[in-house]
Amino acid sequence: MGRWCTARRRAGTRRARPSVTARPALTGPVALGAAVLVLATSAALPGATARAADGLDSAGASTGYDFAGDAVRIAGARATAGAEPLEAGATYRSTLPRSGVLYYRLELDDASDAYVSVTAVPGADGELTAVDGIRVSMQDADGGSCSVQSATFGAARSPRPVTAWGLREIDSGANRCQDPGTYYVGVERTRPQDSPPDDWDLELTAATEPRPRQTDATEAPRTWDSASPEPLPGEPEHRPGGNGFAHATPVGQGVWRDDIRPGETLYYKVPVDWGRQVYATAELAGSADASGYATGALRLALHNPVRGEVDDAAKGYTGRPTTVGLAPLPPVAYPNRYATAGQVGALRFAGEYYVVIHLAAQVADDFGQGPFGVTLRLRLGGAARTGPDYAGESRPKGLFEISAQDRAAATPASADLAMKAVAVGGIGTGSLLLLGLAVWTATARRRA
Template structure:
């Protein structure tokens, strides 16, 4: 199935020269993941007994290799719940592909799993970047032991060989989100063949708009439909948020320009000089996450050899019934809201882009927004507001949009006030001339 497969392709674009150099020679280290403002520190326990209780919100903890931590939660019997964990080793940390991983699960009071749980690992040939996954409790899930109100445990595990390099502690961000139940019968799973699984052609045309990627989910730069440009450094991961409404299907392309390998010699981390080596086997990574921070597509990397190249991903249309689909990338497209793009540039790409490189993002949330399901309560996490759309269209945060709106209101108010003052002055001047003229006539 061609859905959700990043591919290496040649794309039109000007070739640009960049100085080569070892990764260790980078002038500045890429910024670390920024946790949410107001996130509460918490210390999970190795066993269920004594586990700290968490409520809907965001928390921070750390994980050593081999740690399995428990957090107590209480769930009602009417709503769905999502528990995500983001592991964020600092850029430049040593990680082992496929071995170093993050595993999450939700268990009932007796230790029974409520869902298959999530597991995500690194795929960037030793590059450290944020990885995330989630565990779920569906209100209409198949396991009756998990539909009751009561005590549950969110479990987060860092897997890997304890003797391997990079055994330092990882910062981890935890998030508990609640999805309200529905009024009436839940929508059914979309029938096969109701949408195309073919990867659409990238969006073209229009002037490039400036985007500002963030370090993670909390400061992700808002972007919407259109062609965007940003800049990324070797070893860096930049996050963007895209509002995707019910019925919309997201298509994304991220492009690297052409680059020149200076001196005909590259320095590959851990291997030293490699004469004439042009290929960076895992240069550009692209991943997509849903509003609950669940992976729609794990971050997968494409190769680069100096020619323009692109990573592309297309998703299923957003539909409530997707949660009943056994295919994980389709199941993840289960609600509207902010979807996240994670773009990574491997440290070894420094042999082409020592000081960073521009990237082009082509973003297309295709399709007319449709009416979503009838939730029992309003939910901001799983919906798209007019303010979010406006922010994405202009590449601004919702706070900037609100501030801009206030300034426009003040501006209109100032214009109105100025107009009234001018009219008043005009009336006063006419009246003054009339009084002077009348006084002269009486002389």
């Protein structure tokens, strides 16, 4: 359990439409099909529409981060005695003051690993230090420590969402945190004396992972293909990034492009199966004014399905084209959890991984407000394998699985729209789309 106790630093005018004549209005089933198509299309573009209410902080100001629309408001307690409960599978919103520890409560069994992620969103105007950030701890009812992890803003000192996670693992060789019962999650700032005075908004998620029915592996793999492949070639396809974990844009292997402004953070999610490796690089376009320097300006990070950070990399910016890439990572495998290295241990399950790109706010000082073009090159190595035979369901259900919908959502934009609608909008919207299209097609054929 001690391997989790080391803190890691890595946080216009619309043109008028031309008139169209001699075109009949859509009626009856045809109108229904068209309406369904529009509905499903809007549901299939997760990065295209922002929820204004989700991106407001406790004072009503914009945070630049889109919180989950279904997040439950919850208040952290100053002591464990008054801690409110977190339910596995749910998402919550809270606020973190400058000083003190806030506590939340979990009820756990003795057969599941449990994970709580906490994303803190500071205000855009506060002055931050490199070691400022959040610390997340988990403890049992007797105060025994299960895990401690920190996430800081790093050398760029740029206000951005920072995420740390706490966990309770079932381990036959451990002495603490193995019993069923009440557990507590503590959240605090890492450097309160130097932190901005305003409250930070929090987004919390809780999840549980059942144990396998049988497993023979009790050690992490010691070797893997650690060679860095050539960055994926090809022309980038425009794919706007989301503004939060809950609104991350689905992508797969490919080359993706978007625009980013100083201080902005883009979120993408990619389905990663058991046995697959993730290789990612981010390229920032040059500036017309190539004079000046911004420390740690371009940051690229990978987070696992429970939002725990796997690894990150950052690079300074001089106004010239800049590329930053993640170090080669091992394939996703259940035994990775037994590793002493945090990067390997975080690659412990399959599911939707998150690729996060941040451009430091300080870039604007020397190079203006942009926007700047950013290209994400994403490659999946290895071969998909069969995962563990879990003895139960995860909460939320399917968190550590790759479904056909996940794969369809990550296909290029030129892929079939109906498949994308099914993937992003869910079975209900997708089924409605297919039904509407079928009715539309049948009606058109009869009239022909």
